[in-house]
Amino acid sequence: MTWVTIGRLEDIPLRGARCVDTPEGRIAVFRTADNQVFAMEDSCPHKRGPLSQGIVHGTSVTCPLHNWVISLESGSAQGADVGQVRTMAVRNDNGALLLELTELRVAAE
Amino acid sequence: MTEKLVIIGNGMAPGRMLDELFEKAPGAYDVTIFNAEPRVNYDRIMLSPVLSGEKSYDDIIIHDEAWYERNGVTLLKGARVTEIDRESRTVTAADGRTASYDKLVIATGSSPIIIPVPGHQLPGVLAYRDLDDVERMLEIARNGGRAIVIGGGLLGLEAAYGLKRQGMEVTVIHLMPTIMERQLDPPAAYMLKKALGDRGIDIITKANTKAILGTDKVEGIELDDGRIIPGEMVVMAVGIRPNATLARAAGLTVNRGIVVDDGMATSDPNIYSLGECAEHRGVCYGLVAPLYESARALADRLAGGSAEYQGSVTNTKLKVTGINLFSAGDFAEAPDREEIVLRDAAAGVYKRLVLKDNRIVGTVLYGDTADGSWFFDLMKKGSDVSAMRDTLIFGQSFQGGAPLDPMAAVAALPDDAEICGCNGVCKGKITSTITAKGLTTLNEVRAHTKASASCGNCTGLVEQLMKLTLGDRYNPAAVTPMCDCTDLGHDDVRRLIIAKGLKTIPAVMQELEWKTSCGCAKCRPALNYYLVCDWPDEYADDYQSRFINERVHANIQKDGTYSVVPRMWGGVTSAAELRAIADVVDKFEVPMVKVTGGQRIDLLGIQKEDLPAVWADLGKAGFVSGQAYAKGLRTVKTCVGSDWCRFGTQDSTGLGIRLEKFMWGSWTPAKLKLAVSGCPRNCAEATCKDIGVICVDSGFEIHFAGAAGLEIKGTEVLGQVKTEDEALEYIVALTQMYREQGRYLERIYKWAKRVGLDEIRRQIMDDAEKRKGYFDRFVFSQKFAQVDPWSERVSGKDKHEFKPLVVTGFSEAAE
Structure with missing residues (x-):
């Protein structure tokens, strides 16, 4: 388990997302209207759409490909759709963002 | 034998009376109405929402043309009656039209009082009485400036609110120390004045107008104390006077109004009077409820009954959005009266009941008026309230532990x-x-x-x-809501954005009581479009509320790569352009190059990070974004036209390019594709486009509302024009009308079906003023829209969109 510094809160637009490229794939980091930060794999459980490109509303994001709505908190698909995105912990230390990458050590070895 | 019933006046009271009469005694009368106004019967109470923009004229029509036809009523519009001959029982209008009667109803209403101060005849001095007044106010309001409303009564304040909504500065001049003093006690008047002040309406009390200033139009007013208030419009809302001149000339008994008995008959038993011109038991009413009560009594009389009108107890509500106010009865203090008062400053609530002998005689409610009708009911019936006195002020739901x-x-x-x-x-x-x-x-x-x-x-x-x-x-959801975040439909939201002057997405959500904190992926893009369209110069486009394609100005593909389509004006290109495209394809190893249906070239499979570099190279060759991703102007497809084709009648290519250069960059409710064909053989396939032109020898036939996607539908003809300039003007006006009325994601053919082809033709083809308005608004908004998004991003805009926040793991991994 490693906390990796990924940037600052203001690097991500309000109600928007940025990506972090890691050895285990692309992670989407979201910033909500009330400055909460969430991270998950940048891949919709439906057809692998890039969730980071979706519209962020409340604590959800709508996938740009087929409008699935994914909860940023739990990573699960909302409404009638069923699916799960892997989420990661992300920490906001006075504006500095740290992402927890569990498999980083594996990559480092 | 059917009797002849003639009615002078076509206001709400006689309209209501006829509704009742036709229900009680259908076919009993042959009805003729003389109407001085050139309109059908509309709801005068609703003039204020029309002025503030919250309703339109069509919304307030009570009886449409069909109603008159269905009930066999002859409506003579624009016929002002000048004479009643009681001997021969005939009435005659100024234009000579005449009718004889068995029964006559005089419902001439009232006129606004214009205080004869110096300057009262200047243009720009208006009353607030009918739709003509409202139209004149809206006309002046269009140029902004300050409106001065004389009179702080119900009507004056509603006028002030409406004019403020239309973007004017507003000052209200009121003679008395508190506003609406006939309906409100001083505390409620204070709260109202404060609430109106918060909405930007200045109210000056204890002020008397000395003169209206100006030479050939209103320039301001001067008060008795010497203060001068500059302004472009003066609205007099100081009261009304019954129109009794006609009745007086006919020799009927007239005091302030035309005197009627409890059966609404005048001093001539064959002549009745109804509405604001009538005086019953010494009272002339100006509110609609008592007029409707008397209308019911008269209808019964005319149907052979013997109903008696007993006079009315009235109540008042102010029609200002967001202000709840209710007042009824008499609330002056007196030794034999008691009062119950409830104040909640935090919630902005004030309630006062005035009791006499354990009965409610007056009610003032401000902020929370839910119990108004219950209190009013207790008051009208004179119910003894002693049993529930302790909790009476909390309202009906507190009684009996309900x-x-x-x-x-x-x-x-x-x-x-x-x-x-x-x-x-x-x-x-x-x-x-x-x-x-x-x-x-x-x-x-x-x-x-x-x-x-x-x-x-x-x-x-x-x-x-x-x-x-x-x-x-x-x-209750007869109107389909925009999305789960609101109960309002698209049309209501669009209307209220304008009416309430809402200029940001948070303002819309706050004022229209959105149920979610920041909307959803359905409503946010829609609201963003409506605000871009309605306030082109003031609204800052919210990119986070745009779908990804419009945010990064390319089309997302199934694998997360993007496609790039540069503009080829009218589908015309050159060796230099093609060479530049070829170079980009080589340099970025573009996996797929495809010719589109809109006569241009699509480069597919480009990585998001490469987009700015691709655009930079394309930009050097003169390319701009083709907006192939936009809910906006896409392509204008053309054929080669008269320059090359042996059948071509006009320069279709030239017109297509001109249209595209004029209209590119504009956002529309849904995508907008155009085509121009040089002759009726129609090689550009213009008759299945959103807007198409078929050139003919004598000019240009403009088509619209076609579809060739999910649905297939040939276009409708808008009309024919003679010159290329006209074709451009009409097409642009049509586009703007669609921009202003369309629901987000509603293609032009669906919009056209909803509002009606004839209405669109009427506004664009027949109404030069409307057309010019649309055209001018489009041109204005283009000033802000015609910025090439690609070159903006090449210069560094939205850099964060195109690169990852950080690339991590690799360097750490090496350590």
């Missing part, structure tokens, strides 16, 4: 409790009509009972009654 459930409160109302004050409709009438006629929608209930059909303040109560009567069969 739960605080509005449905229970409505259920507890007696059948004869008045629900709709404007139209005098009681609970029993509403519930029995719902059952008897099988009504299921609010509009049906309004049509059949008139409840909530005027000012609309009782709509909530009527809906609760429908729920109570119909149970689950009542579906």
Whole structure:
């Protein structure tokens, strides 16, 4: 388990997302209207759409490909759709963002 | 034999009387109406919402043309009666039209009082009485400036609010120390004045107008104390005077108004009078509820009955959005009176009941008016309230320990409790009509009972009654809401954005009471479009509310890569352009190059990070974004036209390029594709486009509302014009009309079907002024829209969109 510094809160637009490229794939980091930060794999459980490109509303994001709505908190698909995105912990230390990458050590070895 | 009934005046009172009469005694009379106004019967109470932009004229029509036809009523529009001959029983209008009568109803209404101060005849001095006044106000308001309203009564304040909504600065001049002093006590007047002040309306009390200033139009006013207030418009709202001149000339008894008895008959038994011109037991009424009560009595008389009008107890509500105010009866202090007052400063609530002998004689409610009709009912009936005195002020739901459930409160109302004050409709009438006629929608209930059909303040109560009567069969969502975040439909949201001057997405969500904190992926892009369209110079486009394609100006593909389509004006290209494209394809190893249906070239499979570099290279060759991703102008497809084709009648290529260069960059409710064909052989396939042109020898045939996607539909003809300049003007005006009225994601053919082809033709082809307005607004908004998004991003805009926040793991991994 490693906390990796990924940037600052203001690097991500309000109600928007940025990506972090890691050895285990692309992670989407979201910033909500009330400055909460969430991270998950940048891949919709439906057809692998890039969730980071979706519209962020409340604590959800709508996938740009087929409008699935994914909860940023739990990573699960909302409404009638069923699916799960892997989420990661992300920490906001006075504006500095740290992402927890569990498999980083594996990559480092 | 049918008798002849002639009515002078076509206002709300006689309209209501006829509704009642046709119900009681259908076919009993042959009816002729002389109407000085050139219109059908409309709802005068609703002028304020029309002025503020919250309703349109069509919304406030009570009787449309079909109603007159259906009931066999002869309506003579623009016919001002100048003479009543009681001997021969005929009336004659100024234009010579005449009719004889068996029964005559004089319903000439009232005129606004214009204070004869110096300058009162200047252009720009208006009354607030009919639709003509409202239209003139809107005309002046268009240029902004300050409006001065003389009179701080109900009408004056509603006018002030409406003018403020139309973007004017507003000052109200009021003679008395507090506003609406006839309906409000000083505390409520204070709260109202403060609330209006918060809305930007200045109110000057204890002020008398000395003169209206200006030479050939209004430039301001001067008060008695020497203060001068500059302004472009003066609205006099100081009262009304019954129109009794005609009756007086005919020798009928007239005091202030035309004197009538309890059967509404004048001093001539064959002549009745109704409405604001009539005086009953010494009172001339100016509110609609008593006029409707007397209309009912008169209808009964004309149907052979013997109803007697007993006079009315009235109540008042102010129609200013967001201000709840209710007042009824007499609330002056007196030794034999007691009062109960409830104040909640935090919630902005003030309630006061005035009691005499344990009966309510006056009610003022501010902030929370839910119990207004209940208090009013107790007051009208003179009910003894001593048993519930302690909790009376908390309202009906507190009595007898009933739960605080509005449905229970409505259920507890007696059948004869008045629900709709404007139209005098009681609970029993509403519930029995719902059952008897099988009504299921609010509009049906309004049509059949008139409840909530005027000012609309009782709509909530009527809906609760429908729920109570119909149970689950009542579906209030007759209008499809935009999304789950709101109950409002697209049209209401668009209307309210303008009416309330909402200029940001948070403002829309706050004012229109969105149910979510920041909307959803359905409503945010829609709101963003509406605001871009309505406030092109003021609204800052919210990229986070745009779909990804419009945010990064390329089309997302299934694998997360993007496609790039540069503009090729009118489908025309050159060797240099093609060479530049070829170079980009090589340099970025573009996996797929495809010719599109809109006559241009699509480069597919480009990585997001490469987009700015691709655009930079394309930009050097002169390419700009083709906006192939936009809910906006896409392509203008053309054929080669008269320059090359042996059948071509006009320069279709040239017109296509001109249209594209004029219209590129504009956002529209849904994508907009155009085509121009040089002859009716139609090689550019213009007759299945959103807007198409077919060139002919004599000019240009403009088509619109075609579709060739999910649905296939040939275009409709808008009309034919002679010159290329006209073709451009008409097409641009049509586009702007669609931009202003279309619902987000609604293609032009669906919009056209909804608003009607004839209406569109009327506004674009026949109404030069409307057309010019649309055209000018489009041109204005283009000033802000015609910026190439690609070159902006090449210069560094939205850099964060195109690169990852960080690339991590690799360097750490090496350590």
